[in-house]
Amino acid sequence: MQLLGLYNYFVFATLLMVGLYCVLARTNIIKSLIGLSIFQSAVFLLYISMDKVDGGTAPIIPSDAPPDIIYANPLPQVLILTAIVVGISTTALGLAVAVRIREAYGTIEEDKIQEMDREQ
């Protein structure tokens, strides 16, 4: 039962490893960037999982709030909103660099780029 309770954290660890493997094992720049994106998403899941409070609702005060209402912790949600923005910027910047690499080298395969650099 305890293992099932940690379901989110297993998914977090799996996604983290999938992402990291994808970044390191792929020579195609776009595929590496996809891996990097998965790697970052794993962390979003970690933060979102930790803000869950048993029976907690969204942290917005309703007009007819009962006195014993429980809210989820809003802070990790706020933090991860920031981290999502950072993730988007990183991916966007990475893709922009990928476009310029394609313009300059005519390929986005890292091994081919390395070959071309060695010949230079």
Added chain:
Amino acid sequence: MTLYDQLPALLIAVPLFTAPIAYLLRAHGLPWAAATAAVVMTFIISCSIAATVIGGETIVYEMGGWPAPYGIVLHIDALSALLAMLVTGSSAAALIFGAKSLADEVGEEIAPSFFAAWILCTAGLTGMVVTGDAFNIFVFMEISSLSTYILVSAGPDRRALVATYRYIVMGTIGATFYLIGVGFLYMSTGTLNTMDLAARLGDVTELRPVLVAAGFITVGLALKAAIFPLHSWMPNAYTFAPNVVTVFIAAASAKVSLYVMMRIDYAIFYKNIPNHELQLALLLAPMAILALFAGSMLAIYERNLKRLLAYSSVAQVGYIALGIAMSSVAGLTGAIVHMFNHGVIKGGMFMAVACLALRYRSVNIANLAGAGRAMPWTMAAFVIGGLGLIGVPLTPGFISKWYLVLGALEQGGFGAFLVMVILASSLLAVIYVWKVIEVAYFKEPRANAAPIEGEAPLVMLIPTWIVVLTGIWLGINSYVPVTLATLGAETLLGAR
């Protein structure tokens, strides 16, 4: 509330607000002027803050008036002040120096975005140094990293793009590791304020998540600081970035990650995880010793002058990591002083390289034959910087190595080995510095080589020499960095 009380906030606010303005200025030279004005102003602010904290005071500034655990505070002690001076000072010096070199390398059409990125990078690095909030450090880290990627990609060679891409991948992995660690810390304590974290971790009974956090944070920051063998992004990023960008990032950016590592590992984990100093030493000391030898050896066999200096930075980061691993006041003082001094030395050397690159159109060492006669002032600046890397007395490198050796001697039998390592690595530095000197002073230029226009323009030479003379002054009178570093080391270890 006087303006003086608001200085810590202005340290970040001034560059953050100037960045969009610089982006909007489209006239020739104006973006550069705006960037320089903003950065020089932050440098003056950080000097005035340093003058306050050198007496042992700590400035705590509540952002927006929200008190500590609820709002974000800026927490400036001696260590942060010293690093803030290094970051803003090197940024200002590089910009003032770089007007001509940048006009040469960075096109007119991308100048506004380039200088906006430069200001943001300065703001991010300064923010990392002064903030007292673990998550805020991540935000500023990403502001500085994203803008550094842009600066590096502005390099004239197409290989700059590949170097940027590697840097993005490695930098993001490092920052994400840090973020995971902060997540685990928040899970265990429910707070993000560094002071509050240090206090509340004492009550945490289940230490496993905290250990995991320590692992993720330390390795992530080691990746960002380019400690061997996690340095793979660094040599190419330094080599293919525009010369002036290299001056700035070589002097400041890796140092700030090392600062965060010290801050988190000592101020938070050291007191709360049993045997943390041993864990840190077992991780960092082997990496540092490898860095000292591998970095220097790679530098010895390198033919490109910029990459030679980048590999030398790998070795110099090793000295700093070694000081961090010692977990004693002397060792940490050495590490902190070396962060500052190495910034001054490497900044000056990369400035000299930028002067050479302007005239020779190449930074291959073989092409620099006769540079000692053609550009005597530039080469003299380079040689003085090189002596600093070796650690000759009267140069700043000597002061920091002196403290590192003192720290090593406190470690007993293993310390004697560390002293040998430090001395051996300094000897290797003699070899790679001599390699450049030999070509520049004692080789005749090839007969068919194009004649050199002569010395670099004064607008570049004067800032270079100001930095070099600052270095010499720090080698003779090291009161400011050593006092701030000792205070910082004592605070980190909780000795006061």
